[in-house]
Amino acid sequence: MAELSERDVAGARAGGGVAASGGAGPASDGLPGRVAAFVAEHVVPHEGLLDAGGPRADAVLRELQERARRAGLWALPLPAEWGGQGLCLERYAAFAEVEGASDHGPAVLGSAPLLDVLMLRAHGTVRIREEYLTGLVAGDLRTCYAMTEPDVPGTDPFLTATRATREPDGSWRLTGRKWFTSGAGGADLVTVLARTDGAPPDRDGLSLFLVPTASPGFRLVRELPVLGASGQWEIAFDGVRVPADHLVGARGAALAVAGERLQLGRTLRCLRWLGQAQRAFDLMAARAVTRTGSRGPLSSQQLVQRHVFESLLALRTTRPLVHEAVARLATGEDAHVEVGLAKVAAARTLQQVVDAAIQVHGAAGLGPDTALPALLRTGRAARILDGPDESHITSVARRVLGGYV
Known part of the structure; x- marks a missing residue:
């Protein structure tokens, strides 16, 4: 987003905000108001810089995340066993609006990886849970999710062409291309939808894999600005080797x-x-x-x-x-x-x-x-x-x- 004027910042602060102006209503612990104030005072003034990306934006993001930790607002809806504060969905929903009033609110407050953490906690192998979840909740690791492919309707996953082939040692060899993958440019891990059995448009045979982006063969093809805004990427998997224990869920259960x-x-x-x-x-x-x-x-x-x-x-x-x-x-x-x-x-x-x-x-x-x-x-x-x-x-x-x- 563009840098905001002082009037905008004051308006965001006065608006809440959201709970006071028609939002989900205050929680007993005042979290909606605290989150709204934090976003207005610490996140909104830095939106232009965070939008621009690059090393300076990363440094500011880390500084803001540390402020969120000190304010007791870090990783509120993430599982407590991995370092979050364990709020249930309904409690999180009471302030998710004000947190999301800025695109950068979830990242600054540590709730951005919620979907990935819940998915990997429920369907990841022991190695995945032990090796990655603490880092994800702490903000030390970043993830992205790659499902859509060029020339394939995003609403029709049965046409997925990315292929994962089983190797003799039990690992997988991943080949294909994805696009409009949010946050891939700075991600450490990517969850990939790939075909392990059958052929398009078979309804069965699709599996999910967790792939470290440092793996040989992983490639950022290009950034895909959306109406001029950055953050989306086209990525390629050129024979990326994926360990057997990086399958997410059962084979064919993607x-x-x-x-x-x-x-x-x-x-x-x-x-x-x-x-x-x-x-x-x-x-x-x-x-x-x-x-x-x-x-x-x-x-x-x-x-x-x-x-x-x-x-x-x-x-x-x-x-x-x-x-x-x-x-x-x-x-x-x-x-x-x-x-x-x-x-x-x-x-x-x-x-x-x-x-x-x-x-x-x-x-x-x-x-x-x-x-x-x-x-x-x-x-x-x-x-x-x-x-x-x-x-x-x-x-x-x-x-x-x-x-x-």
Whole structure:
């Protein structure tokens, strides 16, 4: 995201934030407020530098992570046995919005590897758990997840062409290419979806492997800017040797493991998108009441009031959908319909609210002095990430209609 002005920082601090302005509500220990204050005071002012990447950004990230540790906010939802604080999903959801109001919030506060840690704790071998989990929770190791391939629809994993071939000593030889792999440029480990049996489009024979990126044959092909923003990569596996005990889950069970990950991952994204939408709303409201022209403040104009109303309506109607998905996942119930509804609604809400905020800001909303251009980019990408809207709409409708047959 772009560097924010002092007004933005003050707005983020005043907004919360999110719990005070319509978020999930305060927890008994005040964590939402503490997390919101930390993100506003320590993360938001450094967003431009962190976005740029490179050695200086890495150094600032480490410094901010140390501040989070000293504040007692490090790795709140990660398992306690590996060094986290062990908060359950429902408690984490109470402040995941404000943490995610900045793209860098989860990384600074140590919750970014949550999906990988939970997956490896549940499905990793003894060696994987002993060798990597403590480092992941401590922030000493970084992971990424490689599923999508060039020229293969991301919503159709049965067409996966990356191949893992069993060697005589029990290890695997991995060959293929992945793209739009978030964070691959700085990752120490990558979880890879590969075909171990059969051929595309067989529904069976897909497995997951945990691959150290220092392995011979692993290659960063190129960075893939998304609407101008960095962080996505195309990567290649040129005959990478993977130890036998780096298989994640059973051979051929990749889609079951990935399904667990996707449900939670989509829900966490929804919470973070809500936080970013609330941030855009706060910026819009602050602009409306402080910007004055020859006809008075913007807040007195009915069309501006309509932007505020429609944005608030979107936030207030989307938030319960997301927390319903959280509740079902927390109790182990089937949440396909709830997660699908939440994903589409949260992505739409983020795009809608940011667009309205830009409209209220006018030309200032297009420039580098607010976070709005970066938030708009996130909002547009959200309608494709983790499955396009169309895929979720179709899936939810089929499940619902199936109940009437």
